[in-house]
Amino acid sequence: MSRFNLYIHYDSVTNHIMTRGIDLLSIDFDEHYLPNNLILAEAPAEYGRFDAQTNFKMLRGRAEVTSYMQTCEREHIRMSNWIDFETIEMMHQLTPTEVAELLYLFHANMSLRSAFFYKLQNNFVYLTLPNGLNKVYYRHMVHFYPRFRRVIREKVFDLVNEGKNFIFARKEKVAPFPPDLVEDLAPLFASGLKVNFSQAFASGSRWIIPLMIIEDELTLLTQQQDLDEQEGFISYDLTSEQWQVTIGEAF
Numbered sequence: 001m002s003r004f005n006l007y008i009h010y011d012s013v014t015n016h017i018m019t020r021g022i023d024l025l026s027i028d029f030d031e032h033y034l035p036n037n038l039i040l041a042e043a044p045a046e047y048g049r050f051d052a053q054t055n056f057k058m059l060r061g062r063a064e065v066t067s068y069m070q071t072c073e074r075e076h077i078r079m080s081n082w083i084d085f086e087t088i089e090m091m092h093q094l095t096p097t098e099v100a101e102l103l104y105l106f107h108a109n110m111s112l113r114s115a116f117f118y119k120l121q122n123n124f125v126y127l128t129l130p131n132g133l134n135k136v137y138y139r140h141m142v143h144f145y146p147r148f149r150r151v152i153r154e155k156v157f158d159l160v161n162e163g164k165n166f167i168f169a170r171k172e173k174v175a176p177f178p179p180d181l182v183e184d185l186a187p188l189f190a191s192g193l194k195v196n197f198s199q200a201f202a203s204g205s206r207w208i209i210p211l212m213i214i215e216d217e218l219t220l221l222t223q224q225q226d227l228d229e230q231e232g233f234i235s236y237d238l239t240s241e242q243w244q245v246t247i248g249e250a251f
Contacts, residue, residue, distance in 0.1 A: 003159070003197045006151065007133075007214075007221050010189035014111065016125075016137045017144050017189065020221065021151070024079070024126065024136065026069040028147040033123055035065050035084035039091070041106040043068070043080045053092050054099065060088070081106045081127050085120035093119050109135060131218070141186075149177040155197055156236050160207055175241040181234075184245045185211075188231060192216055195234070199224060205239040208251050227251075 007020040026034065038059040040048050047068050048057040059065050072079045083102065085091045094102070098119070101112045105125065115125045115137040125137040138144055157174040164171060185193070192215040200209040210230040214220040232247040 003162075003200070004155075005198055005221050006155070006195035007193070007218070008148070008189045008195075009192040009216065010141065010186075012190060014115065014137065015139065015141065016115070016135055017141070018129075019134050019136070020132050020218075022134065022147060023073075023151070024069075024134070024147060025073055025150070026066045028150060030143070030146070033143060034062055035124065036062055037085050037088070037091075038065055038068075038082045039085060039102070039120075041081035044071075044077065047071070051088070051091075054094070056091075058088075078128060079126065081109075081125075083115075083117075083120065083125045084122045085117075086122075090119045090121065111137070133218075145179065145182045145186075148182055149179065152177045152195070152234070155195075156207065156209070159197060159200055159209075160236070160238060172238055173241075174236065175243070178243055181243055181245045184247065185234075188213065188247070193231075194221055196225070196230070198222075199227065203251070206235045206237045209234045209236075210251070211247075 004021050006022055008022070009018040011018070029035070040057045040059065043057055048059050050056070051058055059068055069079070071077065083105070094117070098117060102117070105111050105115060109127045109129055116122055116139055123139040123143065127135040129135055136144070153174055153176055160172045160174065188211065191213045194212040194214045196210040196212050200207060210227055211232045211234065212220070212225055212229060213231050228250060230250050232245065232249060233251050235244045235246070
């Protein structure tokens with residue numbers, strides 16, 4: 001099994017999180033914050049409809065939003081860049097300048113002013129970048145946490161079960177990653193965090209995943225690093241099914 005490292009870099013000025021190796025699924029949204037509607041920069045022909053007034057391609061209603069995201073996951077389709085909005089009536093009140101800013105955001109992958117538009121009341125902007133990078137603006141950073149918790153659990157499940165390819169091989173279960181441990185890790189996100197699965201190792205009943213600070217040096221993401229450089233580690237104990245996050249020391 002190939003191991004892939006995760007990358008998280010939080011920009012507190014613009015409230016965006018740059019990631020690599022961390023996909024986005026509809027289940028990552030708290031039910032209350034699942035987008036009601038989306039403006040799509042692009043999308044498969046069978047999804048979305050064009051708004052006659054703005055010529056934006058849109059998804060209307062949570063059922064359409066969920067269906068589109070699930071289709072992207074199921075069929076491994078690259079998800080369109082998108083921004084959520086609350087009501088079509090307010091969206092129609094965007095000025096030409098605001099429309100231009102929105103189009104710039106989609107195509108340049110950065111905002112001219114703010115990525116959060118009063119008339120849209122958006123909580124998110126989803127953008128895909130070259131080299132597998134993904135950029136999401138979050139009105140509230142904590143909305144990233146469920147996505148991070150899910151992916152960490154999935155990657156550790158793959159890690160502890162690597163090599164078990166037989167149909168009847170018993171797979172080890174992995175407990176959910178605790179919310180409070182994400183809070184412990186969050187300060188590292190601002191420095192550019194590499195979750196180093198490629199150099200993870202077993203120690204007794206525990207799996208140890210080193211944590212590295214690489215800032216924006218993405219070449220380090222795929223390189224082996226001296227484990228003395230680690231900022232801490234995540235561990236998972238197969239026997240007790242307990243997670244641990246340790247910051248400021250090596251294993």
